[in-house]
Amino acid sequence: MRWRWGIPFIVVLAMLLTILPVHAAVINEGGADPIWIAVNDELLTFPDAQPELHDGVTYAPVRFVAEAMHANLQWVPGTNITQVYKNGRHVTFDTPHSVVKTDDGTNHEVPLYIQNDRLMAPTRLLSEGLGYTVSYLESGPITRIKDSTAKRSDEELASIYQDRIDQEKAKWEEEHKPPQPPPVPEPPKPDKVVYLTFDDGPNEYTARILDTLKSAGVTATFFVLGPQIQSHQDLAKRMVEDGYSVGLHGMTHDSSKIYRSAQTVVNEMEDCNTILTNVTGLRSAIMRVPYGSKPWMPQNYRDATVNAGYHMWDWNVDSYDSKSATRTAQETYGEVTRQVPGKKEAVILMHDKKTTADALPNIIQWLKDNGYSFERIYGSTPPVNFWNDAR
Numbered sequence: 001m002r003w004r005w006g007i008p009f010i011v012v013l014a015m016l017l018t019i020l021p022v023h024a025a026v027i028n029e030g031g032a033d034p035i036w037i038a039v040n041d042e043l044l045t046f047p048d049a050q051p052e053l054h055d056g057v058t059y060a061p062v063r064f065v066a067e068a069m070h071a072n073l074q075w076v077p078g079t080n081i082t083q084v085y086k087n088g089r090h091v092t093f094d095t096p097h098s099v100v101k102t103d104d105g106t107n108h109e110v111p112l113y114i115q116n117d118r119l120m121a122p123t124r125l126l127s128e129g130l131g132y133t134v135s136y137l138e139s140g141p142i143t144r145i146k147d148s149t150a151k152r153s154d155e156e157l158a159s160i161y162q163d164r165i166d167q168e169k170a171k172w173e174e175e176h177k178p179p180q181p182p183p184v185p186e187p188p189k190p191d192k193v194v195y196l197t198f199d200d201g202p203n204e205y206t207a208r209i210l211d212t213l214k215s216a217g218v219t220a221t222f223f224v225l226g227p228q229i230q231s232h233q234d235l236a237k238r239m240v241e242d243g244y245s246v247g248l249h250g251m252t253h254d255s256s257k258i259y260r261s262a263q264t265v266v267n268e269m270e271d272c273n274t275i276l277t278n279v280t281g282l283r284s285a286i287m288r289v290p291y292g293s294k295p296w297m298p299q300n301y302r303d304a305t306v307n308a309g310y311h312m313w314d315w316n317v318d319s320y321d322s323k324s325a326t327r328t329a330q331e332t333y334g335e336v337t338r339q340v341p342g343k344k345e346a347v348i349l350m351h352d353k354k355t356t357a358d359a360l361p362n363i364i365q366w367l368k369d370n371g372y373s374f375e376r377i378y379g380s381t382p383p384v385n386f387w388n389d390a391r
């Protein structure tokens with residue numbers, strides 16, 4: 001059965017392949033290169049539409065090339081057909097059908113197009129159709145159309161017009177330079193950044209902290225404890241929904257339990273993360289260990305938490321807001337505003353507690369007044385920690 005269908009298919013395919021390239025013949029206007037045209041010993045000048053080289057084919061305004069050859073040109077009335085004739089020879093340009101007819105009876109199917117109201121057609125078809133010979137001079141390049149009246153050799157012609165071509169080419173290149181992409185402005189890099197961080201929540205003071213952050217329009221990072229997430233699930237959800245960063249602070253906050261081994265640290269963070277994910281859907285990649293990482297997190301401990309996928313954060317400004325039970329809001333404010341100046345990147349340690357919530361509006365205002373922009377900590381943020389461990 002196969003051969004009976006195979007032959008007709010091949011015939012149809014061959015027909016398609018014959019037809020398709022004709023209809024697909026389209027001039028790519030962006031892909032043109034400049035070219036110069038000489039008729040006999042004279043390099044032509046074109047007042048508007050300029051000759052172009054498209055994939056090795058020279059296109060030029062038919063009218064001016066015809067005039068230079070002292071040929072006659074006429075429009076066939078009522079059509080888009082142009083005829084050029086000289087010494088009994090004719091070349092017909094059928095623009096609607098993209099066909100050039102020559103006296104030998106050939107219909108040349110080529111793209112024809114209009115530029116600056118000029119009919120643009122392949123120079124070679126026009127010239128050879130009227131009995132001229134055509135040569136292509138690399139230097140220029142020049143398409144040279146000549147008959148027996150030409151006196152100069154191709155080399156002489158190229159050398160005579162070299163300077164003019166160089167000048168015109170420079171001008172052409174200037175006009176056809178690819179547009180320079182506008183310089184991409186560097187996003188203005190804030191020269192001073194602050195990370196507000198709050199540990200040990202969420203708890204009964206967290207809502208007020210969140211309210212203050214929201215009304216001030218600033219962001220922050222919360223290092224949360226697993227059991228606190230369990231008992232204040234709405235607050236944990238609100239942290240995530242309002243776009244704050246949430247990091248892990250472990251489960252027990254008990255140094256005798258957490259730091260028993262590298263694995264116990266990892267376990268605390270993993271357990272905390274599981275609770276966080278169950279409650280909020282978020283899985284965190286940042287952690288802060290209770291009491292700070294020095295001396296608690298030697299190399300092998302850090303290796304273990306890095307291997308578990310965590311970036312470890314400490315701080316470089318300690319608000320001392322949990323230094324004692326009698327710590328006042330004013331003291332917390334004083335500590336922050338004493339330590340922050342001079343720091344390009346301030347990571348402020350605070351806690352979810354009443355006096356801190358009291359001090360927060362003034363702290364934020366002071367940071368704004370001193371040119372700080374507020375960022376939150378992402379997993380991709382280069383970590384600040386006491387070991388200068390950049391992992």
Ligand SMILES: [Zn+2]
Pocket residue numbers: 199200249253290291
């Ligand atoms: Zn803590």
